[in-house]
Amino acid sequence: MKLDLFDKYIYIGRRHQLKQNMGQDGLILLLGNEDSSMNYKDNTYLFRQDSSFLYYFGLDVPVLAAIIDTDSGEEVIFGNELTIDDIVWTGTLPTVSEMASMVGVDKTKPYADIARYVHKALTDGRKVHILPPYRPENKIKLAEWFNTSLNDLADHVSLKLTKAVIAQRVIKSPLEVAEMEKAVNISVDMMQAVIKHTRPGIKEYELVAKAHEVAIANDARLGYPAIITTHGQTLHTHYYGNTLQEGRMVLSDIGAENAMHYGGDLTRTFPVGKTFTQEQKELYEVVLNSMDHAIGMLKPGTRYKDIHLAACQKLVEGLKQVGLMKGDAAEAVAAGAHTMFFQCGLGHMLGMDTHDMEDLGEQYVGYTDKLKKETSIFGLKSLRLGRELQAGFVLTIEPGIYIIPELIDRLQAEKMYTEFINYDMLNTYRDFGGIRIEDNFLITDDGYQLLGKYLPKSLKEIEALKN
């Protein structure tokens, strides 16, 4: 078995920087993931290592953990060696110390030693910094090591470490950008295969099959569950049983995660048949104009929240032209009336995680101490990114229009936004579905750069792919 790794000095450098940022302040404990069981313990999902563990220690193997002593500088990787039974069943691997040396760590210990290591540090009155756990098995272990209850475990999470990790991971190095370009390029190939395979009469899952085939055949996987649906109004549907019908559109939101676990995240919306209908074309153009406007605003120093709001205003202006909205566009956005059509945020950070570092907390990744996330305003509460952009950020732009009958019924019954929404016309669009268009961007010193190769997005280009 081969381990995909950057040069060991990359990892040494990242840990050096982390130690600098933390100062002499006790231990940092970074926990790798275990395998996750499907329907019985030994039948497991495809292993996914924790992204922060990958970032600092690179090793893509289950049941590892690492400690960085910020006082002494010592680094230890904890793991168990294979038995002969393991070798018979799952093959050989480098030893733990061989793996450790691949990422520049000299010292290793058996996994079971972590408990003692943590106990001792706590007994000595030292801090043990941990990140917020998101896997239940890791919560169980941490609660045991910290001798606390699962409910109180959150009190032991280190905000200082969380912020230090985010500060590093949020700026992508050229090496990381190169990996992300690979992932986006595979994602583009997946999307082209899906679009070309789309035709009336087949099932959505036949398109999902194509996406997986292209990803896996490129030594990648899907970084998140595919959204490939004729019910594009449902933002994150993972039901694939509908039959494709002439006249409808498919919304496909898919992304490859490459061997190094960097991801792409692309969306296209295209007709089941060879051409869009006139109604579809009109709303598609509204979304595309909003997207292009948002892209044009990408540069260091601009707040993403402002780009989001500008994109929303562009959507409203377009929807007014179509006749679905009315009144003053800026006032409509200020009132939140656009959320009838666009219920979510314009985009998010992208990296090893599709919603990059979501486990560490959106309020720290996408916002700052000064700019807090709105948690109660529909629309803004789903905006995962708001802060000022910096060179090295990688993010998505993904405006959309989603016609959700249940939302129309609810808001109309509550007489919401009556001065901005043309309910009579909107009710004739109840079965329209949804449109989203999404690409990935690197923020550069003076603007932005599209990540990966170009994926057709104009009406003409999309139709050309189908003909």
Place this chain on the structure above:
Amino acid sequence: MKLDLFDKYIYIGRRHQLKQNMGQDGLILLLGNEDSSMNYKDNTYLFRQDSSFLYYFGLDVPVLAAIIDTDSGEEVIFGNELTIDDIVWTGTLPTVSEMASMVGVDKTKPYADIARYVHKALTDGRKVHILPPYRPENKIKLAEWFNTSLNDLADHVSLKLTKAVIAQRVIKSPLEVAEMEKAVNISVDMMQAVIKHTRPGIKEYELVAKAHEVAIANDARLGYPAIITTHGQTLHTHYYGNTLQEGRMVLSDIGAENAMHYGGDLTRTFPVGKTFTQEQKELYEVVLNSMDHAIGMLKPGTRYKDIHLAACQKLVEGLKQVGLMKGDAAEAVAAGAHTMFFQCGLGHMLGMDTHDMEDLGEQYVGYTDKLKKETSIFGLKSLRLGRELQAGFVLTIEPGIYIIPELIDRLQAEKMYTEFINYDMLNTYRDFGGIRIEDNFLITDDGYQLLGKYLPKSLKEIEALKN
């Protein structure tokens, strides 16, 4: 969204039978699964419902649980209704009570009510029967509801319920067999696609891609991680990065899990190029003869352990003809010398789980109170099935020959089996790899039936697929 379900009377009947088997003896608590997180909480693997929950309650939706009161006969499904946010993000679903009525249950309650329900029963001195949990999140919940520690949770598992569930699930009904035939047929299509796609120069993962494509395009998934490898000697390898080289073989062990979550489990071993080498042909025939011999023994009343041992003896006889083993075949098997080549068991029960009901305990599924599993003898400790066969069992037959260099080195150094193994010759086979051939069978009243359509397995048939 559509729920794939049998007729509700199937589930009512199964629960009725379970109540009969348990008698009036308190509550039965069956826990459905939750979504499992990959790299952050909301980025989840493809949901897999618990198989016993599916068997009795059919509902393929996360975060459900059910209680059967064996005294009053009452049945309750616990679950949470969707909010408008859920509908925007993940679409509509039937309400919990609508879902419950689809499987013949009248009463529903919010999920949070389970804790009170269990507390009250325990306070009243009633039993609450649970199955062994295998997911960490379910362990956490159960420990809380039973007011016990995670370490002591095993004491609360009900062996009586475990055995009652096994007694039902182990005999497959005609309806279940029909689902399994569908799953095997998809698995056959997957294998044919993989074999036909195999050629020198490509990567193993390109074959894995084909398997996934065919499964998903048939509204199925892989029931277990694909084993598709040129290192067939590693029984359960999930590394797919090797390049296929002319002269080597590919071992492909793959199975579809269909929409109703019944699975197939097939293995074929075939050349990377168009033909097997002479050496490969010889050992392939040894495995195939062993397999055919074992299949011929399948009938009610025969102990699977005896079939396993007979298959081992056939392997030894074949290996003697090739020259890799020597001495008396029966004595070799009694001494365990065949485990140099065949380290595992001949097969296992198959159903909704690939190793059917492995979560409930192999010692109860594959063995009986009289015939216990050998837990310390290499070879037999990996025999998942030993008991007398009964009509309605579905199982695999999968003999193999695996040349594991690490095992040769270890056993030769220990001077093990020197009277049965020709180490000089064996060391010339160190890079041979492994061969496994596997099909699925239903035990009938008077013998057996191959499940699903025929998948080529003779040398000639396999080579014909490649030409």
